[in-house]
Amino acid sequence: MVSNLAHDKARAIAEAVPDPELPVLTLGDLGIIRDVAASGTGVEVTITPTYSGCPAMNTMGMDISLALAEAGFGPVRIKTTLSPAWTTDWISAEGRAKLQAFGIAPPGPRGNDAPVACPLCGSTNTGEISHFGSTACKALWRCLACREPFDHFKCH
Ligand SMILES: [Zn+2]
Numbered sequence: 001m002v003s004n005l006a007h008d009k010a011r012a013i014a015e016a017v018p019d020p021e022l023p024v025l026t027l028g029d030l031g032i033i034r035d036v037a038a039s040g041t042g043v044e045v046t047i048t049p050t051y052s053g054c055p056a057m058n059t060m061g062m063d064i065s066l067a068l069a070e071a072g073f074g075p076v077r078i079k080t081t082l083s084p085a086w087t088t089d090w091i092s093a094e095g096r097a098k099l100q101a102f103g104i105a106p107p108g109p110r111g112n113d114a115p116v117a118c119p120l121c122g123s124t125n126t127g128e129i130s131h132f133g134s135t136a137c138k139a140l141w142r143c144l145a146c147r148e149p150f151d152h153f154k155c156h
Contacts, residue, residue, distance in 0.1 A: 011036040020059040029095030118143035
């Protein structure tokens with residue numbers, strides 16, 4: 001019989017794993033961890049990929065397995081579920097604040113063409129320089145007010 005405590009601990013460990021592409025965010029911040037079930041025979045973690053074919057997904061699964069194994073959980077099974085599909089709306093408020101503090105403009109609500117605000121000065125007088133930034137999930141933008149370039153998290 002596994003206590004609820006084990007579930008909570010396993011979940012906390014899985015959610016604290018940093019995102020391989022954006023280490024400023026945890027997988028919990030991203031909202032990709034759907035379910036963590038600890039039982040006498042191990043732990044099963046269900047995750048939803050941030051977008052199909054994301055090369056970081058295998059890394060995420062391995063990082064979760066390693067973190068849980070180090071805490072004495074195991075064996076660990078990673079299950080992926082594609083439905084409902086992950087959207088940037090699943091990023092927690094804390095995750096958005098971390099992105100902003102890191103100089104990355106967080107994604108706006110889906111289906112909303114709200115202007116992208118500069119994470120440095122807050123101006124919405126901004127423009128996209130390149131649709132593909134340092135990773136596939138980010139676009140490179142520039143602020144026309146303070147003239148600083150910044151990343152915009154665009155995947156959804
Ligand atoms: Zn600015």
